[in-house]
Amino acid sequence: MRTLGLYALAYLAQAGGAPPPAPAEVTTDIVSLVARSSLVAKSVLLILLVFSAVSWGIILYKLWQYRRAERQSRTFIAVFRRSSKFSEVQSVCKSLAASPLVGLFQAAYAELNSQLRQQAGAPAGRPAAVPARPTLKSLDAVDRALLRASTVEVARLEHRVMFLATTASITPFIGLFGTVWGIMAAFENIGAAGSSSLGVVAPGIAEALIATAAGLFAAIPAVYFYNHLTGHVKRFAAAMDDFSLEFLNLAERNFT
């Protein structure tokens, strides 16, 4: 509902804001060209505007999410390396929830805890590291828990980035469609006017080319940020692999 309202507003701003072009003068500025263009061209521009707005929304959101995740991961790693007990680390997890490493740690810690609790006859509420020399039944299970968690984390980081790829590949085509349509209309006008002087041809073609420009306007940031964000996700995945190996090493050293 909210987005629908925004579409209508955007359309109003586009159509209503333009002053009517002077009757005798042939002006070449963007707004009057848009105001004079056909309904198809206007709707193509509107679609491109919506695509651009949504993809910029995703870009901003993802940049914000990744920056937070990076900062909190650094803090988390520092806390993890400094503390001697997993339970200490577990207590800071709430405040660092944006970091993907926290997800990994929580999953592995839950698995570890359940194994140790089963072994120790499940004394409720006791931390894992307290028994004299607790041992793990299976380190593989911990590994699997880490794997599951990292899959989920990567999926969470990648969520909606695909929309950028979609935008990057289809908005130029949508713009091209608008241009082709506009040029068809321009040729019809030439046929109707019966003259092919530049004065008749040029405004129609200029009007048609706006659609291509708008398509590129939407596509170029989407391409750039798609690559940028995908690179970020790869770095996160590497950090998660690194962390899970580190965790497994610690668990093996302490609990077997």
Place this chain on the structure above:
Amino acid sequence: MQEPVSAIIAERAREPDGMRRMLGVSFGAHIVVVAALALMPAGWRTWQARALPRDVLFISLGGTPGPRSTGMTPIDARPIQQVVSEPELKKPQWIQPPAVATPEMTVPAPKARPAPRSTTPPVTKAPDTARGRTPTKGTEARGGTARAETGATRGTGFGGLTTGGGGGTGGYVEAGNFCCPDYLGTMVSMISQNWNQFQQVAGETLMKFAIQRDGRITNIEVERSSGYVALDLAAERALIATGQLPALPAAYPDAQLVVHLSFQYKR
């Protein structure tokens, strides 16, 4: 069966808030940009500062107005037919077969037959160059170089139109691709009616002015002075007195038509 890990993973898989807010920010920014584009003063968004007025025409007003032949082909200054004497053509001759040599007297020999003397093959067909060409009869009309003097001297045509002009010196037109010569004819005749051509000195004033779409004459200025104030003023007066011309033809796309008009005075 519930694994402890699954609960945590399910909890982590939920998308954190913030997406809606960013979408709102992005839509807001787009609307602001579009609105700014739409509402900014018209002068800012034209990338081409101002279309320069096109210098379309150089027209000279010189001498007395000639015959009006609006819309018709002027007949003066055209090549006319001229009688050319026919060069003498040699009548082609048929090629004759070579004369038959008189046979020598020989003693008739019953068995010997005389060898053929001539090796020339018999001519049965005339060569191509000698194919029957009927010589022309009478004289042939060809385009000549003589000019027919019709009383009208060379006019300054606007793409096929004459507006006449006696004296014949310095009449010139440099027309761009202006569509409508009829309009120029009207313009020149209307201006010449208001022009006092007979001043006391000879000279030439080049005036520049613009015809607006509704036909008003504006931006009158002396582009090249004749050196005499009187002549310049007379030319300017002619333009001011004319004031209003018919509206520019619809086929002409621009908002105004800039004309350079030369007024030639010859005492």
